[in-house]
Amino acid sequence: MQARLLQYSSWDWMPVMLGLAHLAGVLAVFLAFPWLSWWSFIPLALIYSLSISWNINSVSHNFIHNPYFRNERLNAGFSLILSLTLGFSQAMYHFVHMRHHSGNMDRPDEKGRTLDYLSIYKHGHDGKPENVWRYTFLSYFRDDPAEILRAMAARRPGEARQAKMELAVMIGFYLALAVIDWRFVACMLPFNYLGQCLSSLNGYYEHFGGDPDKPLAWGVSTYDRLYNWTWMNNGYHAEHHYRPKVHWTKMPELHRTIADEQGRAGTRVIRPPHPLGFLDADIAEH
Structure with a gap:
């Protein structure tokens, strides 16, 4: 089975299964939502927030560097599954993360630009990292999907098309959930934001005190x-x-x-x- 499907290691069945389980968990909370009290919903939503950071930094991250499947269609399908689960395009994350490795938390040049979109120095001062809490809670709002898509189209047009498809399907997916029960989507949005913030916090200390x-x-x-x-x-x-x-x-x-x-x-x-x-x-x- 591994020889036919997995590209690197039979251990990769673990992140694959966990990635599928993560999406299933989100759908399970959606189905249970009408019957959940606030006392049961909030702990589940907090687990959802933590699971977003966990997925971004484990399942999704490892998939970028070593795609799990030999077959490109399976990889594209799993990329879409991650996009639906996390609420952003996995293909765009791949591009941004490759820029992260190209810049390796580089400091701003004379025009204030960094190669690494995620650099903790980008909004800092005097060559020092930005304050951790500003980085954690503001990074989400600094992303410019249009700029990222333009850069992708110029360098990797195939990945740009994949990203646009993932964004379209993801938006359609959550619009469909909102039509069925708009309260679920409205209640989950702040916890999705919290999950993205937790991922930024994780990323900050993956590099704070490092040497670019x-x-x-x-x-x-x-x-x-x-x-x-x-x-x-x-x-x-x-x-x-x-x-x-x-x-x-x-x-x-x-x-x-x-x-x-x-x-x-x-x-x-x-x-x-x-x-x-x-x-x-x-x-x-x-």
Whole structure:
């Protein structure tokens, strides 16, 4: 089965199944919504918010670097499933994330521009990162889908067409849900925004205290076991930026291989998982 369907590893059935389960979970909450009290809905909605950040930084992220299927139609279909689940185009995320790896949290040039759309330095001052809470809660509103689509069309027209299709289907999907029960969509919107903010918070501490000028120190790692087990080794973020095509299951092995070099390069490591990076004991030093 793996030889026919999966491109890299039988372990990729795990993110595939979890990605399908995530969409099924959203639909289950939609079907149950008319009978849910506020006391039951709000905990489910908060789990939904957390699951968005989890998916973006695990299932969706690993899919960008190592597409799960050999067949391109299956990859396109899974990309659409992620788009419906997360509320944005996976193809656009792919493009933005590749720019992130090209810039690696670069600092603004003389015109205030960064190659990396997601750079924590883009809206900072005096060469320093932006305040974490501004970055967390404002990043969502700074995205310009039209600009991203134009850049995609100029460089990757096929991916731009995929993105437009995903956006059209996603908008149609949520409009259909709104026609059936507009209250569900209205109640879920703020929790979707919260999920995107949690992802930005995660991304901030994946790089806060890193060194944009040293490849071995582009990212910030955490080796918290529970986080890495549940977020598919996303904690090995410095390793990932150094070798982004290495499969997620191989990250601990890569770390063991380059640990001495990382130490000499001053690669930053934090104790808590990235979403709780503000709790790190050395936070004031950076």
